[in-house]
Amino acid sequence: MLDGWKRRSLADLLDFRNGMNFTQSSQGERVKVIGVGDFKDKEVLNDFSETPSITLNGKVNPDDLLKNDDLLFVRSNGNKALIGRCVLVSGITEPVSFSGFTIRGRVKSDEIDHSFASKLVRSPLFKEHLHRMGGGSSINNLSQDTLSEFCFSLPPLPEQRKIAEILRTWDEAIEKLEALRAAKLRRHRALTHSLVFGSRQLDRFRTTDEVTGHRWFTLPASWDAKPIGKLAREIAERNGDGEQHEVLSCSKYDGFVRSLEYFKKQVFSTDLSGYKKIWRGDFGFPSNHVEEGSIGLQNLTDVGVVSPIYTVFRFAPEKVDADYAFAVLKTGLYRHIFEVRTSASVDRRGSLRWSEFSKLPFPIPALAEQRAIAEVLRTAQTDLDALNTEIEALTRQKRGLMQKLLTGEWRVSC
The missing domain is CATH 3.90.220.20 (DNA methylase specificity domains)
Known part of the structure; x- marks a missing residue:
């Protein structure tokens, strides 16, 4: 001792x-x-x-x-x-x-x-x-x-108080970074909404100040709005051979995640033959949870599998940029649209199936403008990712410091 x-x-x-x-x-x-x-x-x-x-x-x-x-x-x-x-x-x-x-x-x-x-x-x-x-x-x-x-x-009381003071300093540093992250996240969401619905159009693409009203949103007059079903098609490819592809899940904030990493345990069936394949660049959502914003772009692996409850679809690349589409579908407005359409669905289980999802309107600027919007948002996301990395590193360091201080491996002078 x-x-x-x-x-x-x-x-x-x-x-x-x-x-x-x-x-x-x-x-x-x-x-x-x-x-x-x-x-x-x-x-x-x-x-x-x-x-x-x-x-x-x-x-x-x-x-x-x-x-x-x-x-x-x-x-x-x-x-x-x-x-x-x-x-x-x-x-x-x-x-x-x-x-x-x-x-x-x-x-x-x-x-x-x-x-x-x-x-x-x-x-x-x-x-x-x-x-x-x-x-x-x-x-x-x-x-x-x-x-x-x-x-x-x-430890003795003076050492306890010194340890608490040291850890409080680390907590305050982490809290400041988390407050900065929250502010940047709010700005990123506002930037995303303004760009993907054209209320803030990139200068080199602006040809008119006129706007056109559509159900759910207003767009620049030079843009179009089409049902998702005119721009994408459902993919219903089963993993019939039972190949051991990586199982993916969709979260409301991050989109697709690796199931084992995310849940820290196996929550899926050992028999994957009934699961659906989802290829890199495809979109998907759990039909019974999309109203929570759980929709994602699969960019984790060349091919993964998802539960049979998922709807998987693919945008035509000559019409829609995938990164732009992901930004649109993850907005708060589309989460609201999903919620409204799920509530109005004739599906008694409260699900939104492709037959209804495909009717939802989707904003379509020129493909070059879509790609430019996606690039701006990627740059902004890089800044957020760097901040997330800094917070995670500081949190890990604090955890290690706690272990050493609370076990007496490192002593403090009082």
Whole structure:
């Protein structure tokens, strides 16, 4: 054991209490209740202006109210990746409670600093503990026993505070980069919308200021709008020979991803003979989730396979540039169009099939202009990708630093 460090468990240092499942009433005490949706990616929760309030049948038990410096854990959620996530509560000026899907931890010992405790339960050490308790996989529910049994080496208070201060500096650097990324992403989306619908036309292609109205959007008068079915055709090529092509899935934000990498486990059938082939340059979407924006351009492999529920289609390259088409189909407007048309679909399962999808209008500038638009957006995306790489590198470095500081491999001078 390192000099001055002690072996402790969370049970030695924190008291735990499960949240309550409150019953709404027409009269009684009004209280704000933090739920899992309030956690997001935050480490500190100090703004309760948007936290929902409920009226209780009677008065709230004081033990069910949060105090500043409490830790709040996600106990249960449909998304297993969220279970065990923790926020440090501060800035409370009014009654705030916590839902039945959470567990509150409250420091009961003067051996531990609350900021250090917050860093500790967000560290790889704590995640490894949860992984072990889950038998090598994500746990289904977090219990007070699981929290209590987390054992670790605890440095003296001055060293705890110094470690927390160092890690806070890294967090602030990452937060600034994430705020910059969010701002650049908003600008990129605005730029994409203005270019692919022609409200901001590239100078060398502008021939008139006149516009033409179409259903869903207005375009420059020099552009056309045609049904997708006039520009693309459905591809329904089955993987009948059962070849072991890479299985792909479509995400709402990134388009196509490698299934095993994305889900960290196999979620697809071992028999791929009924799956559909999707070639490089083809588009596809899960017919029952396209309203979420899950549509993609396959540019990961020469040929992959997707679930039979997917609709796969191919634009005619002499009419439509694939990168331009991807930019159009990933706009917020098209996500709205998909949602509306899915709701209006005669398919009782809430799906959007090719027969209906092919009727959707699509903006068509000249092919040269499409390619120019795609090039501008590629350049802007390169800037975003570089920022993403920087954030990922900084996050990895912080994770490694946490491991060394929290285990005492690297000591800090106080």
